Amino acid sequence: MYTSIIRPLLFAFDPESVHHFSFRAISFLYKIPGLGSLSRKRYHLNHPDLERELFGLQFSNPVGLAAGFDKDAKAFREFGKLGFGFIEIGTLTPKPQSGNPKPRLFRLKKDQAIVNRMGFNNGGVDAAVHRLKKNPKLGHKNHVLIGGNIGKNKTTPNDQAVNDYIICFEKLFDHVDYFTVNVSSPNTPGLRELQDRKPLTHILQTLQALNEKKEKRKPILLKIAPDLTEAQLEDIIGIVEDTQIDGVIATNTTIARDDLQSATELINQAGGLSGAPLTDRSTEVISFLHQKSNGAFPIIGVGGIMTAQDAMDKLEAGASLVQLYTGFVYKGPGLVKSICKALINHKP
Secondary structure, rough: HHHHHHEEEEEOOOOOHHHHHHHHHHHHHHOOOOOHHHHHHOOOOOOHHHHHHHHHEEEEEEEEEEOOOOOOOOOHHHHOOOOEEEEEEEEEEEEOOOOOOOOOOEEEEHHHHHEEEOOEEOHHHHHHHHHOOOOOOOOOOOOOOOEEEEEOOOOOOOOHHHHHHHHHHHHHHHHHHHHEEEEOOOOOOOOHHOOOOHHHHHHHHHHHHHHOOOOOOHHHHHHHOOOOOHHHHHHHHHHHHHOOOOOEOOOOEEEOOOOOOOOHHHHOOEEEEEHHHHHHHHHHHHHHHHHHHHOOOOEEEEEOOOOOHEEEEEEEHHOEEEOHHHHHHOOOHHHHHHHHHHHHHHHO
């Protein structure tokens, strides 16, 4: 139904406008008594083969919604009823910011891809915290497992970036289950420079020091770009070892534009490319990190998961969990269920 009826209707309109409309529609529909329960019964599978324990957290299944979809934590409860095992909100910044000029979101339908140059548009960490307070505490049957993806404001110089990460970390600490440090978006000028060993180590060590002072620490993950060289990926392995963070999310969107079939004016749009063209590269990065580190840390695989087999490939390459974004846009919530079914039926 989604791919044959709903998606064609949604794809007839501007991508960003449709995104905001979808949030309003979901919020309205889920106020109808019983609809949330029906949705959960339709899309959520409960099975012991799906359960995962990672970073000290219990995941009902290994399929999550990637950051960027519910930036401001406006619909995490609703998405939690569509079969996802966890939801990552953000990227959040200390101050609200409007992001880059519109248009900034483009569908490459022939390639089952999306190009975005959103630029960390969000309402700021305080507004998200206000909404997250409605999430029951960890251990409650209705708790939605939440990851908090944090970044820096566009106007913050790189040499002061650590302060923005500190602000977001402290304000979100009591309201998320894990953190993701985002230094890999291509849409904030200079941000990817923070992936260099010295500045990245400084940010992660600073957050870890704060983390260790808490009564109970929270897992900290690092989200990396797919465009890193093997030498840079080896640096990432070293940084994870040095800072003792809990894992890596591989990968963010790519600036590459290889072998695309869409119209030239779409291919040439600046921004990060996600979807099917990223499938193989993100899996390669996962495999490289897993093999070179001898499985020393968990990896969440994201990038071009358009089918259940794509998810299986990432898990077999070394990922412990996976996340969807563009695949969810193109295939709908049925993709989450199909991945979970494949995992239940998979015989190692």
